Amino acid sequence: MVSVTLSGLAARYGRKAIFSDVTTPALHGGRLTALIGANAAGKSTLFRRIAGQLDGAGTTVIHGAAPHDLRYMPQETNTSAALTVYEAVVLALKQDKRSWRLDPAELAAVDDALKSLKIEDLAFRQLTELSGGQRQLVSIAQTLVCQPRVVLMDEPTSALDLYRQFEVLELLRDYARSTGAVVILALHDLNQVLRYCQMTLAIAGGRMEAVGETTEVVNSDLVRRLYGVEARFEACSRGHPIMIVDGQARG
Numbered sequence: 001m002v003s004v005t006l007s008g009l010a011a012r013y014g015r016k017a018i019f020s021d022v023t024t025p026a027l028h029g030g031r032l033t034a035l036i037g038a039n040a041a042g043k044s045t046l047f048r049r050i051a052g053q054l055d056g057a058g059t060t061v062i063h064g065a066a067p068h069d070l071r072y073m074p075q076e077t078n079t080s081a082a083l084t085v086y087e088a089v090v091l092a093l094k095q096d097k098r099s100w101r102l103d104p105a106e107l108a109a110v111d112d113a114l115k116s117l118k119i120e121d122l123a124f125r126q127l128t129e130l131s132g133g134q135r136q137l138v139s140i141a142q143t144l145v146c147q148p149r150v151v152l153m154d155e156p157t158s159a160l161d162l163y164r165q166f167e168v169l170e171l172l173r174d175y176a177r178s179t180g181a182v183v184i185l186a187l188h189d190l191n192q193v194l195r196y197c198q199m200t201l202a203i204a205g206g207r208m209e210a211v212g213e214t215t216e217v218v219n220s221d222l223v224r225r226l227y228g229v230e231a232r233f234e235a236c237s238r239g240h241p242i243m244i245v246d247g248q249a250r251g
């Protein structure tokens with residue numbers, strides 16, 4: 001089983017420190033981990049730091065996978081590249097490879113990635129001519145096509161309709177379960193976190209605010225500290241926890 005452990009991670013842009021000392025227990029594969037925090041808390045920066053795109057103090061220890069088994073899907077999926085969907089997914093698969101030849105297994109992997117996101121019918125459309133949600137689905141296909149063992153996705157459902165949000169989160173949960181991969185998702189919708197993510201990592205004020213099982217760490221107190229809102233956690237009619245926001249926190 002793969003695991004990722006963050007130890008004393010820090011990041012800065014120029015002189016501005018974004019966070020420091022982000023330390024977690026081993027984040028295990030096979031399940032989804034949520035990364036939560038307010039706008040500008042540093043979620044995307046933490047992903048860049050883990051993905052090796054930013055230098056800084058601390059280390060990321062990956063057990064059971066090599067550093068090149070990590071894929072990071074950034075928050076911005078806009079593109080001006082003159083590529084079809086199919087070409088973009090092939091390029092993502094071939095990113096670290098030496099040969100441009102596509103063997104049958106690779107062709108099948110591209111087909112599977114398109115099919116699993118139900119975007120086969122977009123295969124020969126230009127990326128620049130897709131809707132925002134369609135582009136986001138292509139980015140997810142590009143991220144999963146090489147079957148990474150560590151997946152970082154920055155707000156993967158932000159452009160999707162309700163049906164697609166559900167479908168993508170189910171897909172990611174199944175992917176984690178069936179491959180044992182570590183899958184960390186930055187999310188703003190805490191009801192998605194409650195429903196799909198077993199672990200939660202929260203950042204605020206330049207440090208790690210909480211880390212642990214979602215049922216243990218995501219509560220009214222944390223939501224007030226992270227977002228400044230009053231929220232209630234109740235069981236829905238089927239017994240699952242849901243969050244209801246009542247308003248801004250006082251003081």
Ligand SMILES: Nc1ncnc2c1ncn2[C@@H]1O[C@H](COP(=O)(O)OP(=O)(O)OP(=O)(O)O)[C@@H](O)[C@H]1O
Binds near residue numbers: 013039042046
């Ligand atoms: N390239 C950059 N150069 C300088 N500052 C940056 C850069 N990218 C982000 N920042 C700043 O770093 C801080 C953290 O930004 P980051 O994008 O990590 O936040 P976030 O938690 O992902 O927010 P959001 O929920 O809005 O996506 C913000 O104050 C932001 O303005």
Ligand SMILES: [Mg+2]
Binds near residue numbers: 043075
């Ligand atoms: Mg972000």
